[in-house]
Amino acid sequence: VIEGRARTVEAAVHELGDYLIGQDPSRINDLWQVMYRAGFYRGGPILMSAIAGIDQALWDIKGKVLNSPVWxxxxxxxxxxxxxxxxxxxxxxxxxxxxxxxxxxxxxxxxxxxxxxxxxxxxxxxxxxxxxxxxxxxxxxxxxxxxxxxxxxxxxxxxxxxxxxxxxxxxxxxxxxxxxxxxxxxxxxxxxxxxxxxxxxxxxxxxxxxxxxxxxxxxxxxxxxxxxxxxxxxxxxxxxxxxxxxxxxxxxxxxxxxxxxxxxxxxxxxxxxxxxxxxxxxxxxxxxxxxxxxxxxxxxxxxxxxxxxx
Incomplete structure (x- = not known):
């Protein structure tokens, strides 16, 4: 999260969650693009920090499913x-x-x-x-x-x-x-x-x-x-x-x-x-x-x- 804005980023994660829940977590690139581009306003520390946390979690899921390090x-x-x-x-x-x-x-x-x-x-x-x-x-x-x-x-x-x-x-x-x-x-x-x-x-x-x-x-x-x-x-x-x-x-x-x-x-x-x-x-x-x-x-x-x- 953004230091000093943890609750703000948390709110952004919940907003993105409305779309993410039920999606295929293996489609990392697709999910990333939707999270970034679906809204009229893009970028900035709050949205990009929320996307960052979700993105790291998606890569973690993929690595565990495939039993492979992300690299x-x-x-x-x-x-x-x-x-x-x-x-x-x-x-x-x-x-x-x-x-x-x-x-x-x-x-x-x-x-x-x-x-x-x-x-x-x-x-x-x-x-x-x-x-x-x-x-x-x-x-x-x-x-x-x-x-x-x-x-x-x-x-x-x-x-x-x-x-x-x-x-x-x-x-x-x-x-x-x-x-x-x-x-x-x-x-x-x-x-x-x-x-x-x-x-x-x-x-x-x-x-x-x-x-x-x-x-x-x-x-x-x-x-x-x-x-x-x-x-x-x-x-x-x-x-x-x-x-x-x-x-x-x-x-x-x-x-x-x-x-x-x-x-x-x-x-x-x-x-x-x-x-x-x-x-x-x-x-x-x-x-x-x-x-x-x-x-x-x-x-x-x-x-x-x-x-x-x-």
């Missing part, structure tokens, strides 16, 4: 493992450094961090200096032993984004995510032309038609569709193919739990241009309970050397 049903493996990176909570450098140390002990060497404290706006030179200082402290603490991307959640004003990205270059972040909002995507080609740091975006784009515009415009090097918000496995596989045609890599967005992560991994294992998989298990949810308490095959989520395997 096998989608044509088979294109790789035997995918590099994982972990979100690190915390807004202060000391907290981030402590979080990285803990995650390194369980095998991670690649991370994603908040780009600014308390997710504040970066709209002046002082805010730029503060963000750069945070990154400098983290790089100083670990040197080149780790890689990290920086997520600004679209909170950088367009004029300051040029300044900020230039100041970050000496610290060699793996990528800069959402320096500006998705609705300001026209800035991505301009920003990309002024830096060698890859720019990443996609979590707030909800269909291949949203991604079509940014791919045509250029500027984004790493596409990050969220399988729980962008129409599920069916739609995100198409988005991955579109990105490949533009020589853009794929790193599915996944700040959620094991079911969402499993869906992402199936896309990673069949998409040629997939390079990284985010995971945030244990960070934001399931407090007070065992992390995988509702998962039957817990071993599927074990990592080996910082990689997930099929």
């Amino acid at each position: 096998q049903l989608m044509g088979g493996l294109v790789r035997d493992k995918i590099k994982a990176y972990s979100w690190v909570g915390g807004d202060r450098p000391a907290n981030v450094i402590d979080g990285i140390k803990i995650l390194r002990e369980i095998g991670f060497d690649t991370f994603k961090l908040n780009g600014c404290e308390e997710l504040g706006l970066i709209d002046n030179s002082r805010a730029v200096d503060a963000a750069v200082n945070t990154v400098a402290q983290i790089r100083e603490a670990f040197g080149n032993q780790i890689e990290f991307g920086l997520d600004f959640h679209g909170r950088v004003s367009a004029p300051m984004a040029k300044v900020l990205i230039k100041e970050l270059e000496p610290y060699r972040p793996l990528f800069i995510e959402e320096p500006v909002l998705a609705e300001q995507a026209e800035y991505y080609p301009k920003l990309a032309a002024q830096t060698h740091i890859p720019l990443a975006a996609g979590e707030r784009m909800f269909s291949r038609f949203d991604f079509k515009r940014v791919l045509e415009a250029g500027g984004i090097s790493i596409l990050q569709p969220d399988l729980s918000h962008a129409g599920g496995i069916t739609e995100c596989y198409k988005i991955a193919g579109m990105a490949e045609a533009y020589d853009v890599t794929l790193a599915p967005h996944c700040p959620l739990g094991p079911i969402a992560l499993a869906a992402c991994l199936h896309i990673d294992f069949v998409s040629y241009n997939a390079v990284l998989q985010e995971q945030s298990m244990g960070i934001h949810y399931n407090k007070g309970a065992e992390l995988l308490d509702f998962v039957k095959n817990k071993e599927d989520f074990s990592m080996v050397g910082g990689f997930f395997k099929p």
